[in-house]
Amino acid sequence: MSEALKDNPEQEMICVDAFGGRTGRIIDRKTAHSTPGIKHLAIQVMVFNPQKELILHERPLKKVGGGVWDSPTTHVLNGETPAQAGVRCLKDEYGIASNEEEITVLGGFSYEKDYGDGSCENEFCLAAFAVYTGSIKPNGEHVIKLMNFPAKKVRDEIKAGSSKYPVWFVETTRIVAADFNGKKFFE
Secondary structure, eight states: GGGGSSTTTTTTTEEEETTEEEEEEEEEHHHHHEEEEEEEEEEEEEEEOTEEEEEEEOOOTTTTTTTSEOOOEOOBTTTTTTHHHHHHHHHHHHOOOOOOOGOEEEEEEEEEESSSSBBEEEEEEEEEEEOSSSSOOOOTEEEEEEEEEEEHHHHHHHHTTTTSSOOHHHHHHHHHHTTTTGGGGGG
16 A cells, blocks of 8 residues: 555545536545545645745655645545635645635646556646745645745746646646636736
8 A cells, every 4th residue: 555545544535526516425535545546626726925936845755646846735625615625725734824715716627647556646626826925834744845936937847848746736727827817927
């Protein structure tokens, strides 16, 4: 069994179809992420500063899909709204105290990725973003290193085929950059 599958096994995942529609089924995290996985709901919150930079972290290798640059990402747990999950995630990963109104939740996308070690992704991930100007206190359990990157540079690297970002981050970038309010960060 992949060590990554031991991370937060008690979480209750909301099962969804390929379009993000809830099926009514709730499953545990380990089952959701064991190959081939069961489609469940997730959210990624891109954090920008006023200088049009993305605040990214290096994802620990012990986590599913680790070793890449990422934004705060979590599952929408049973009993939570997507915005509530985003608030929880920002607090847990970056130490950011926010509220639901500060997070813009956009559309989402369905994706699958098999890591070849018994773990996988099989999610419908909602794309979201927030602007933050305060200090960040990263949680070492989720963050190896924290850096600011010009958002336009990140988008250009993705367009050039960079492999230093996970598949879900690539799709979130596409959705946020296409949004009327989100695109200004990538200009």
